[in-house]
Amino acid sequence: MKKVVFKVILFNVLVILFYMYVGQIIPQIESHPPKEITIAAGMSATELAAVGKELFYSKGTCVLCHAIGEKGQRAPDLAGVGERAKTRKEGMKDFEYLAESLYNPTAYVVEGWQPIMPVINKPPINLSDDEIHAVVAYLQTLGGTPTVTLETKFAAATAPAAAAAPAAAMKVEGADAASRAKSILAQGGCIACHSLDKPDRLIGPSLFDIGKRKDRAYILESILEPDKVIAQGTPPYPPGLMLGTLQGIGFYQKVTAENLLTLVDYLSTLKGK
Ligand code: HEC
Numbered sequence: 001m002k003k004v005v006f007k008v009i010l011f012n013v014l015v016i017l018f019y020m021y022v023g024q025i026i027p028q029i030e031s032h033p034p035k036e037i038t039i040a041a042g043m044s045a046t047e048l049a050a051v052g053k054e055l056f057y058s059k060g061t062c063v064l065c066h067a068i069g070e071k072g073q074r075a076p077d078l079a080g081v082g083e084r085a086k087t088r089k090e091g092m093k094d095f096e097y098l099a100e101s102l103y104n105p106t107a108y109v110v111e112g113w114q115p116i117m118p119v120i121n122k123p124p125i126n127l128s129d130d131e132i133h134a135v136v137a138y139l140q141t142l143g144g145t146p147t148v149t150l151e152t153k154f155a156a157a158t159a160p161a162a163a164a165a166p167a168a169a170m171k172v173e174g175a176d177a178a179s180r181a182k183s184i185l186a187q188g189g190c191i192a193c194h195s196l197d198k199p200d201r202l203i204g205p206s207l208f209d210i211g212k213r214k215d216r217a218y219i220l221e222s223i224l225e226p227d228k229v230i231a232q233g234t235p236p237y238p239p240g241l242m243l244g245t246l247q248g249i250g251f252y253q254k255v256t257a258e259n260l261l262t263l264v265d266y267l268s269t270l271k272g273k
């Protein structure tokens with residue numbers, strides 16, 4: 001009996017030694033929980049910019065659309081933005097322009113791009129004012145020197161100018177229904193997030209075969225209440241982004257019922273190849 005107990009113990013010891021040995025030779029696979037991002041009062045502009053950089057690549061989801069140092073497909077390359085922000089708008093300091101780009105993205109739309117950038121202090125991105133200060137300090141480093149601290153005031157830049165403007169109905173021209181629909185798709189910024197003639201995924205699913213996959217009721221609902229049903233995709237599609245963008249550009253105030261029907265009719269004719 002004693003012998004058996006001894007054997008069991010010896011076996012266990014050997015097993016433990018074996019695992020210790022294996023543990024030594026296999027490089028440790030550590031799990032990295034998402035790093036806690038803390039913003040402390042009194043941080044220097046450089047320290048704040050480092051936090052801003054982390055936010056840019058994580059919670060800010062800026063890289064969904066922007067690249068730095070290469071031409072993005074969805075949004076302008078932000079390399080050098082710290083420098084060009086100084087001259088973008090007359091009478092506006094670089095950090096004021098950058099802050100305005102985040103709080104009120106449609107106040108200045110970079111030439112050649114669609115106004116699809118979401119308001120950054122609103123859902124789904126929802127950065128706090130302190131976090132926006134950090135991101136602005138980081139943007140300054142892209143071609144310039146960070147000066148922004150938590151003390152910096154952005155007041156003028158953050159006033160919701162867009163909300164004050166009365167919503168004029170969308171101007172839709174075109175001889176036939178299809179060209180009117182295309183005009184609405186362009187003005188709604190839809191074409192920046194959806195491809196219409198190819199199966200390629202952009203920020204949202206391709207709509208090139210939406211008329212085959214879905215009925216008119218679903219299409220209308222997807223436009224009016226984008227988050228009610230979230231389209232399936234791998235990686236998953238970001239909820240809230242379409243709604244936030246359409247609200248941001250005042251789409252729902254500007255689109256008429258007639259425009260919506262034209263749009264839904266057109267989309268339901270898209271049957272893919
Ligand atoms: C859904 C896509 C999208 C996301 C997400 C997005 N942007 Fe943008 N952004 C754009 C587009 C498109 C433009 C150009 C049109 C415009 O000016 O609104 C732009 C413009 C800008 C500009 C102005 C650039 C210039 O040259 O004047 C800045 C600065 C900027 N974005 C920063 C950010 C930051 C920082 C984030 C993350 C917190 C972010 N964006 C997230 C699409 C996006």
Ligand code: HEC
Pocket residue numbers: 116184185188189190191192193194203204205206207210219222223226227229230231232237238239240241242245246251263
């Ligand atoms: C900022 C990017 C963005 C803009 C602008 C945008 N969408 Fe979307 N859209 C998405 C994303 C992301 C999804 C998938 C998540 C979801 O279902 O809400 C989506 C989903 C859809 C769907 C459902 C697709 C499916 O396969 O189930 C339709 C239809 C649609 N969008 C139409 C439009 C139309 C029409 C416009 C313009 C009026 C528009 N979208 C503007 C990003 C956008």
